[in-house]
Structures are given as C-alpha cells and as structure tokens.
Amino acid sequence: MRPLRYSINVSLDGCCHHEAGLPPDEESMHYWTAQVERADALLYGRVTYEMMESAWRKPATGRWPDWMGEWDIPFAETIDRAKKHVVSSTLNEVDWNAELVRGDLREAVQRLKQEPGEGLSVGGVTLPLALADLGLIDEYEFVVHPVLAGHGPTLLAGLRERIQLELVDRHEFRSGAVAIRCRPALIAG
Numbered sequence: 001m002r003p004l005r006y007s008i009n010v011s012l013d014g015c016c017h018h019e020a021g022l023p024p025d026e027e028s029m030h031y032w033t034a035q036v037e038r039a040d041a042l043l044y045g046r047v048t049y050e051m052m053e054s055a056w057r058k059p060a061t062g063r064w065p066d067w068m069g070e071w072d073i074p075f076a077e078t079i080d081r082a083k084k085h086v087v088s089s090t091l092n093e094v095d096w097n098a099e100l101v102r103g104d105l106r107e108a109v110q111r112l113k114q115e116p117g118e119g120l121s122v123g124g125v126t127l128p129l130a131l132a133d134l135g136l137i138d139e140y141e142f143v144v145h146p147v148l149a150g151h152g153p154t155l156l157a158g159l160r161e162r163i164q165l166e167l168v169d170r171h172e173f174r175s176g177a178v179a180i181r182c183r184p185a186l187i188a189g
Contacts, residue, residue, distance in 0.1 A: 002117045003138035006128045007035055010142050015149035022145045022175050026071040033075040040117035046088035048124030053096050087127055106134050125153045133160050139183050146176040
C-alpha cells in the first residue's frame, strides 16, 4: 500500500497560510520539487487545487510567467505534469491532469492508497484535517519557518484526537527553516 504524506509550510506559531512563511528561495524550491517527485499523485481539496493551478499550471503560451526565477521552473514543471486527485463536492469537472474524488472520503482515499506506487502527497488545510481525523495520513512533513505570523489558518486546528508522532528525518535550511518528517507512533498496548 502506498503511503499518504501530508506536507506543508508552517510558521512557528502554527500558521499555514501560503504567504506566512519565509519567501521561497532556491534551496526550498529544490527541496519541494524533490518532495513532489516522491509522489505518484497529489491529493487536494478544491481550494488548494485552484490555488496551485493558478500559480503552477503552464500557460497556454507554453512559456512560464516572468515572475518565476530559474529555480521555480523545475518545481512548476514537476507539479504541472503530476497526476492530481481533487476532493470536492462543488466542482463538476477538473482538468490539469486531475480527476475528481467523489463519495465517502475514507473509502475513496483508501482505494487511492491501495493502488501501486511510491506514495500520495496531500497539501492544504481542510482536507488534511479530515484525513488526519480518519487516521489515513502515514507521514507528516512540516517545513517550520522561523516566523511568527500572528494570524491565519492554523495547522490541523480542530483535530479531534491527539496524534503522537515519531521523528523520522529532519533537514535544516540555510534560511533557518527546518523540515521535520514524522510518522504516527505505534503505541504499545
């Protein structure tokens, strides 16, 4: 069974708004490119899907926008070509190499996890909370930025039960951000 990994940037005070952390730099974009490449497919809710599509979908002109630096382009190309699954009850159709996920969330995600491959990657705020509550996330990856945002959506706010994690790996960035990768701990019972 392929693992479901939740990856997101987060400030020290738990804010996971996409503009709350440090600005992306070459090192962080290389890191995120590698993380997206680890996944066979991306799993998004509607809001995250639309936000990512507006930023990272290759324009019809075939040229990336001028705002992208040369180190943004590998990430853009990787996410642009990635297979995507979109959980939404309001969208009637999706494109950008995507398909809609309908029906019972637990059953739908378990089916995706049972497909062959190296893993699924989920991002965003609302969908990962639901998946964590269902016990479906196999790995959590947080890139913690040395920033206090003071506002914005908070990481996994409203989680029904505590999830104890064990550290699997960590990576320190020159910017001061730290990536930590954790898995749910196996509790002896």
